[in-house]
Amino acid sequence: MNTLPVAIGLPYVPDWGQLRAFAPELWLIAAIVAVLLTPFFVKKPNAACGWVALVGLLAALVSVFVVGVDGTGEHFRGLMVADPVSVFWKGLLLMFVIGIVLMWFSTTAPTMHQGDGPEFFTLLLGATLGMSLMASTSNLLMLVIAVELASLPSYVLAGFRKTHLAGAEASLKYILFGAATSSIMVYGLSMLYGLYGTLQIDGPGGLAQQIATSGGSALLWMAIFSLIVGLGFKISAVPFHFWCPDVFEGASIEVSAFLSVASKGAGLVLLMRVMMSFASAQAYESTPLLNHLAVLLGVLGAITATVGNTAAFVQRNIKRLLAYSSIAHAGYMLCIVSLLVRGPAVKADLDLASTAAQVVLFYLAVYLFMNLGAFTVAGLIERETGTERIADYAGMGRRSPLMAFCLSACLFSLVGLPPFAGFVAKVNVFWALMQNGSWWWWLVGVIGVNTVLSLYYYVRVIKVMYLDDSSSAPIWPHPLGAGVAVVCAAILVFMLIAFGPINRLAGHYSHFYGVDQTTFTAEFSSSQPPP
C-alpha cells in the first residue's frame, strides 16, 4: 500500500467489519451533524445542542463498551488500528467529555450568548473526534490529520468568549504556537517518509523496523525531534508549555478542563505508541538510538514536572494554578514514556510497553477525575462569586462546605496523598520506574522531590478555604455541578479502595497492536504493590 498502485482498482468501500471497531468515532461524527441541524428545529438552541451532544457522546461511550476490543488489529488498509490501549483511552475520553458537557450546563450555559451553542458543541465534538483518532493510528498521514482535527477546534474554543480580552489573547497565542509546532512536526514527518519510503510506523517494513535495522542518522534525529516538538505542544512539555497557563486563564472553565486532560492524554497515548513501536522493534536493547531517546524523554519529563511545580508556587489565580499543576502531571507521565530500554535489574520477561501503558492509562483515569472535580468546583465558585482568585476562596469551608470538601479531595489527590486515588497512581509511577532501575532512579528522585514541592501550593488553597476567615455570604452551587464534583471526589476514594481490580483492568487493556507483546502473565499483574 506504500507504493502507488498502477492498475485501476475499484474504489475502496470499507465493510462493516472494518467500520465496527470505529463505531465511537462514527457516533461522534453523527453527533456533529445532529448538533449542526438542531437550530433548525428549536428556538433556543444552546441547551438543546448540549443535550444532543450529550446523547451522541453517551451513544459513543456505549458503543465502546459494546464493541470492546473486538476486531483488534489493523483497519482500513493499515491506516488505523484498534487495540486495547486505544479502546481504553476512548472510554476515558468519552466519559470525560460527558463530564465536560455536564459541567458546561452548570457553569457557562447561562452566560453563553443564545445561538452560540451549535458552534461550541460542534467544535467540542470535533476536537474529541480528533483526540480519539490520535490514539488509534500508527500511520504518519493519519497522525497529522488526527492532531490537526484535535488542535484546530481547540484554538477556536480557547477564544470562544468573544467579549473576553484575555481569551482572545490566549487564543492567538495558542494558534501561533500550535501553527509553528505542527508545521515543524509535519516537516519532520516528511523527512521520515523521505528516509524510509513508508508512512506506516509499525508492522513489517514499517518505520520502526527499518530504523531498527538501519540505526540512527542525523536526519532521523531531526525527524524525531520535530515529532517530539509537535506532540510536546499537545502535552505541554516544558519548552512548549507557554500557551498552557494563558489559555487556561483566558478560556472559559470547561474548555480549560477539556484541554487539561483530553489534549494531554491524547498526545501522551500517541507519543507512547510511536516511541514504544521504536523500542519494541529493537527489543528494548540499549542501542545508542534508544538510549538517547529514553534519556531525552526522561529529562524532558523531569524538567516539565519541575518547571510546572515551581511556577505554580506564585500563582494567585486558581485556573493558572491548575494549568501549572497539569504541566507537572504531564511531566510525571512523560517520565513513564522514557521506559524504552530494559534496565539491568529488570526481569527478562517484563514487557516494558505494556507496563508503561498500564501505568499511564491508570494515571490518566485518576487524573481525569481529579481535574474534572477541581475545575468543576472552580467553575461553580466563579459562577456564584465571579472570582478566580485563590485569596477570594477564604472561608469557603464555612460558606460552602460541600464545595470546599470536594476541592480539597481533588487537591489532595493531585498531590498524591493516601486517602485518594492520586496516591496509587503515583505509587504506580514510582514502581514502574524503580522496576527498571539504573538511571530511572534519578527520575524517581525528581518526582519524589516534586511531590513534596507540590504539597505546598495545593495545600495553600485548602488552607485559604478552611483557615482564612471571611465575612462573605454562603454560596449555593448549581446542583448539577455539585453532583459532578461529589461524584468525582467519591470516585477518587473508590479508585483507591478498588485499586487492585482497576489496575488489573488497565493492565488488561495495556496492549498496543503491532508492538511486541512478549509477556502478559498473571504473575506480572500479581507483582503489583498492594494498595
Add this chain to the structure above:
Amino acid sequence: MEDDAMMIFPLAQTIAQPPDAAASTGLFYLFAILAGASALGVVLSRNIVRTAVFLLFTLAGVAGLYFLLDAEFLAAVQLVVYAGGTLVLIIFGVMLTSKSPGIRYEPKIVEVAVAIGVSVVVAAALVMAIVRQFPAEPASIERHPTIAELGQVLLGDYLIPFELISVLLLVVMIGAAYLAKARRRGGK
C-alpha cells in the same frame, strides 16, 4: 491504464516523453536559482509587500522544480494553492492589518542571532544528511502521469483520511464562521 489517462489528459502525453537532458538541466538551474535567489530576497527585503512578492517567485520556482521531477499534480497544486491562494491571502492580510502597506520592520539583534543560529543548525543537519544518506546517482523512476493515480489512491487506499479531512474542514469552517460572526457582533 496509461492510454486511458492520456485520453483524459492530453497534456500527459507531452510529460510522458523523456525530456532532453541538457534542456532539463538548464531548466533545473533556472528554477533553482529563481527559488533560491527569491528566498534570499524574502529574508533580506525589509518592505513587507516586497517580501510577499519575492515569496511568490520562490513558490513559483519550487513549482517549476516539481514539474521537472514529473510531479505535475504537486506543481499545479503548488501554483494554485500557494502561489495563487495563500499569497493573495497574505497580501490581503498585510494590507488590512498594517497601517500602511509600505511598513518596514526592524528585527532586533538578538532575533537575528537566534534566527541565524537555528538556520545554520538546520542547514548543516540537512546538508550532512543529504551527503551521507542519498546516493549520488538518482534512482531511475518510471515516468508516468500521476494525476489519475492520485485520484485512484484518494478513493482507494487513502479513502479514510480523505473522508476525515472533509469532517475536519467542516468543523474548522464552523469555527472560522463563528470567529467572523464574533467580530461583526463586537462592532455593533
